[in-house]
Amino acid sequence: MPKLPAVFMVGAFPPPVHGLSMANEAIAERLNGRARIVKFDTVGARVRSGWAGRLCRLGTGWAVLRFAVMAAVRRPSSIYIGLSGGPGQLYDGMFALIGNLLHVPVFIHHHSFRYINRPSRLTRLVFDLAGNATHIVLCPDMAVRLKQLYPTSVGETLVLSNTSLFPAAPGGHARVRGERPLTLGFLSNITREKGVFVFFDVLSALDRRGLQVRATIAGPVADAIGDEFNAALIRHPRADYVGPVSGEKKTNFYKSIDLLVFPSSYENEAEPLTVIEAIGFGVPVIASDKGCIPSTLRRGGGACVVDDERMAERIADFVVDVASSPGVYEALSCGAVASVMNQAPSQAAALRKLLGMLTRTDAVDGYVISDRRIDS
Structure with a gap:
C-alpha cells in the first residue's frame, strides 16, 4: 500500500469550539484517509495573557522549531494555515516562512474580514513571507478585496464557501406562508455586536406599525449583557428565549421560524453559518451587509441592509x-432552496480540488481564480 502524503496543519483546533477551529477541523476530517495529518495548534498563545500567555508563547516558539525540523525531515506535501484574524498572524507567518524556504506549497485559509476592513502591515508581511501561497477565500467578494488591498502579495486564490465544509441540511424545501403571524428567528452568540438589541429594536418598530409577530431567540448569552438582555425580553412578551441549540434542537429552531434576522455589526463577520443553515432549511434571511453575506444572499433567499443607525427600521420595512x-415570501423561500442546490456542485468540486492540491494527487477541476479580477 503506498505511503500517504503528509499535510502539516497550522491553526486553532477544538477546543474551544468557534468558527475558525471548526473549519480547520472540518478540513482535517476531509483529509482523513487521504493524508497523514500533523496538527500544530497555536490557539493557546492567542487567548491567554500574563504569565500564562508568556508560557504559551514559549510553547508556540517550541512548536515552530519542531515544525521546522519535522518539515525539513519529512517534507510534507503541503502546509495548510488557518489564518488568525489578529496578532496570532505573527506565529502563522513563521510557519509560512518555513514552508516558503523549504519550497513546500503553502495554503492560507481566510476566515475573517478584520484585515480586509482594516488593511494590516502584519498581514501583508505574512503574505510576503508565505511567498507564492494559494489563498483560500470564502466568496468571490473576499477574493476581489484581498487582491485589491494586497495586490503584490496575493496571487492565486481558490473560492471555498463554508457550505462545502458545513453542508446545508438535506431535505430543505420551499416554505408556504400560512395565516398565522410571522415568527422571526435570531440565532448567534448573543452579544451586542451580533445585533441582538437591533433585533429587539426591529420588534419594537413592528409593534409601532401594528404588525404582530412572534420571535424566537437562540444561542448563549454573553455575561456582559445578561441583565440588559433579560430586561429586553420582559419588554417583548412575544419573544421567547430557548437557550443554546445544537443537533435536533437547532433543526427544530429552523423549522419553527419563518424568517431569520441577522443584524450583525461585528466588523470581522465573514460567512456566518447561521445564514447558510437558514437558507438550507428554506428560511429566508434578512441580514446586515457584512463580509460574505451579500455574496451568499445575492444567489437568492433573502436580502441585506446597510449597517447604520436605520438598520432596524429597514429590516422592519422588509x-x-x-x-x-x-407571494414574496414564497419566492424568497424558493430562492433559498435553489441557491443551495445551484451552489452545491461547484463547491463540491472546489473542495475536491483543494484536497487534491493539499495532497498533490489528481483532482477534478475546481473553482479556481488565478490572478484576475472577479466580476461580483
Missing part, C-alpha cells in the same frame, strides 16, 4: 413587505 405578500 418584514412588513414579506408579511403582506405571501
Whole structure:
C-alpha cells in the first residue's frame, strides 16, 4: 500500500469550539484517509495573557522549531494555515516562512474580514513571507478585496464557501406562508455586536406599525449583557428565549421560524453559518451587509441592509413587505432552496480540488481564480 502524503496543519483546533477551529477541523476530517495529518495548534498563545500567555508563547516558539525540523525531515506535501484574524498572524507567518524556504506549497485559509476592513502591515508581511501561497477565500467578494488591498502579495486564490465544509441540511424545501403571524428567528452568540438589541429594536418598530409577530431567540448569552438582555425580553412578551441549540434542537429552531434576522455589526463577520443553515432549511434571511453575506444572499433567499443607525427600521420595512405578500415570501423561500442546490456542485468540486492540491494527487477541476479580477 503506498505511503500517504503528509499535510502539516497550522491553526486553532477544538477546543474551544468557534468558527475558525471548526473549519480547520472540518478540513482535517476531509483529509482523513487521504493524508497523514500533523496538527500544530497555536490557539493557546492567542487567548491567554500574563504569565500564562508568556508560557504559551514559549510553547508556540517550541512548536515552530519542531515544525521546522519535522518539515525539513519529512517534507510534507503541503502546509495548510488557518489564518488568525489578529496578532496570532505573527506565529502563522513563521510557519509560512518555513514552508516558503523549504519550497513546500503553502495554503492560507481566510476566515475573517478584520484585515480586509482594516488593511494590516502584519498581514501583508505574512503574505510576503508565505511567498507564492494559494489563498483560500470564502466568496468571490473576499477574493476581489484581498487582491485589491494586497495586490503584490496575493496571487492565486481558490473560492471555498463554508457550505462545502458545513453542508446545508438535506431535505430543505420551499416554505408556504400560512395565516398565522410571522415568527422571526435570531440565532448567534448573543452579544451586542451580533445585533441582538437591533433585533429587539426591529420588534419594537413592528409593534409601532401594528404588525404582530412572534420571535424566537437562540444561542448563549454573553455575561456582559445578561441583565440588559433579560430586561429586553420582559419588554417583548412575544419573544421567547430557548437557550443554546445544537443537533435536533437547532433543526427544530429552523423549522419553527419563518424568517431569520441577522443584524450583525461585528466588523470581522465573514460567512456566518447561521445564514447558510437558514437558507438550507428554506428560511429566508434578512441580514446586515457584512463580509460574505451579500455574496451568499445575492444567489437568492433573502436580502441585506446597510449597517447604520436605520438598520432596524429597514429590516422592519422588509418584514412588513414579506408579511403582506405571501407571494414574496414564497419566492424568497424558493430562492433559498435553489441557491443551495445551484451552489452545491461547484463547491463540491472546489473542495475536491483543494484536497487534491493539499495532497498533490489528481483532482477534478475546481473553482479556481488565478490572478484576475472577479466580476461580483
